[in-house]
Amino acid sequence: QVQLVESGGGLVQAGGSLRLSCTTSGRAFSSYHMGWFRQAPGKEREFVTAISNGGSATYSADSVKDRFTISRDNAKNTAYLQMTSLKPEDTAVYYCAATTRFRLRYRDGYDYWGQGTQVTVSS
Numbered sequence: 001q002v003q004l005v006e007s008g009g010g011l012v013q014a015g016g017s018l019r020l021s022c023t024t025s026g027r028a029f030s031s032y033h034m035g036w037f038r039q040a041p042g043k044e045r046e047f048v049t050a051i052s053n054g055g056s057a058t059y060s061a062d063s064v065k066d067r068f069t070i071s072r073d074n075a076k077n078t079a080y081l082q083m084t085s086l087k088p089e090d091t092a093v094y095y096c097a098a099t100t101r102f103r104l105r106y107r108d109g110y111d112y113w114g115q116g117t118q119v120t121v122s123s
Helices: none
Strands: 002-007 010-013 018-026 033-039 046-051 058-060 068-073 078-083 092-099 117-122
Touching: 002 092, 018 033, 018 092, 018 117, 033 068, 033 078, 046 068, 046 078, 058 068, 078 092
Parallel strands: 010 117
Antiparallel strands: 002 018, 018 078, 033 046, 033 092, 046 058, 068 078, 092 117
């Protein structure tokens, strides 16, 4: 069993930056690929970005490429989402997720989810 806890969300003006953290406990963090998803009000939860268990490969949605960066520190059991040039349309609850399968762009590819952290971008 893996427990995931997101932090770092908040209110930011358009053009600003935030860094989200996802801290895990339980089985070896380095065994898991990690992903970030987001869900805006009235919309489906969507893929944002993911990173392989060793950190050598990353994948991102077109909407966030060149603005968001995923990283991880296996020694700290933590994954990060650095968000820059934020836009009002980035407003959503952001969730981190963990999986041992390599189906990283899909919600059903993940086994464990955090509770989410709210990110609000004002115009």
